[in-house]
Amino acid sequence: MVHVREKHWADEIAGAILQVPGPHEISTGISPSGEIHIGNLREVITADVVHRALRERGAQAVLGYVADSFDPLRKVYPFLDAAVYREQIGRPLSEIPCPCGGHASYADHFLEPFLRSLERMRIQVKVYRADRMYKSGLLVPQIIQALKARDLIARILLECTGRQVEGDWSPFNPICQACGRMTETSVTGFSESAETVDYSCPCGGRGIASMRGGGKLTWRVDWPARWARIPVTVEPFGKDHATRGGSYDTGARICREVFNAPPPFPVTYEWISFKGMGDMSKSKGNVLSVHRMLEVLPPEVLRYLVVKTRPMRSIGFDPGLPLLSLVDEFDDAAAAGRDARALQLAGADQFTPVGVPFKHLVNVVQMADFDLDQAVVILRRNGYAVDDPAALKERAGYAIRWLREFAPPEVKFSVQRSLPPEARGLQPGQRRFLALLAAALRPEMTGEEIHELIYAVANEAGLEKGTAAFEAIYRAFLGRTKGPRAGWFLAFLERGFVTARLKEAAAS
Ligand SMILES: [Zn+2]
């Protein structure tokens, strides 16, 4: 039997791209109209992985990121102050105030944290800001070509989408100097030599707009214009753009027939769905921003999540309990050298796991009362080597933030400094059990041994069901009826404290 090793999807895509000799530019782009969320991240990570695969093959390749900062504000999103932003609708994101007052513009407000997140994930991109691309005149040749080919573009849109554009439709949207909007103006003429466009606006404004920042191409033309100008050879995009008659279809024809350039190699990807909240969509407001996610999920794990899954398969993401399994799955793969190509493409092939499962670390930090030095001591006492305490503490930091942000209540606990009121009024059998356990505990016992001891002592105390014994332990230490696995839990606590508390609860 011939064993065929499945090729990683990024290698397949890179092989297909290299049918066309480079240099290559992979272009990603996200509109900074709201929080840039983990769903958007799939685009950038997918592009980064293809970029790596191309570079490994010796291809000359650049990873670009176009921030659509010159797009108009479409509407007052739920997270915006309506009184402030209603009048900003239709104005470019780079030209309107930021929601917090701390950034140069609305676009910067959402862009800056996202670019910082990319740095944290060690994804290096060449950043293009659309407002600067327009203002610098970079796209003037494409604006002129598009204005001249207005009828051809209208025909392409009709043939691909079945929709006829309005009679006064233009591929260029001038910004009205009177009201600042680019969504209402009509083009009434243009001058190729002066690089200007004449317009009128329903607000009563009329004037001449410069092709250097006085407006922008409409989305379906803007996209192919930048493919032709940069030029872009590879473009990943979400499945919404990939439909028949979608913006990739029309863009590819406009790129060839209007801008005389080949369209980029398309890489279509499925959504990341945020479990319990449906597809992530900025306009709906149910978002999980990338920077917030990186507080609780190490960057290498986030990259691995996207890299291990083929682009056209959906990724379900749940920041609750399943997040712990995701981190452990990553660690296990790294420890076992499994999924080696995905780890390598995720930039994690040199990663050394800290040696404590994340699920366990979530308990450890709570047992140590969030004292990370103490957590290291406890772990070492219980047979964990902890070769790299700094790495362990870094991981523990993720566990702590996860507990604060996303943990369901049942996994949270805290060891009570004095006997909790819930420990009073235990059944006689439970009190007998605690007293016997205090007497039988030995300092050198491991979690496993204490676990077995609990069953033996419960039996001796006449507790038929183990649950009554465990409940007695949790009530004595946590003031509740459930908790982490009791044997290991007790093994993690200071032994003198444990016996004293057991005796105290038994006597109360
Ligand atoms: Zn701001």
Ligand SMILES: [Zn+2]
């Ligand atoms: Zn106007």
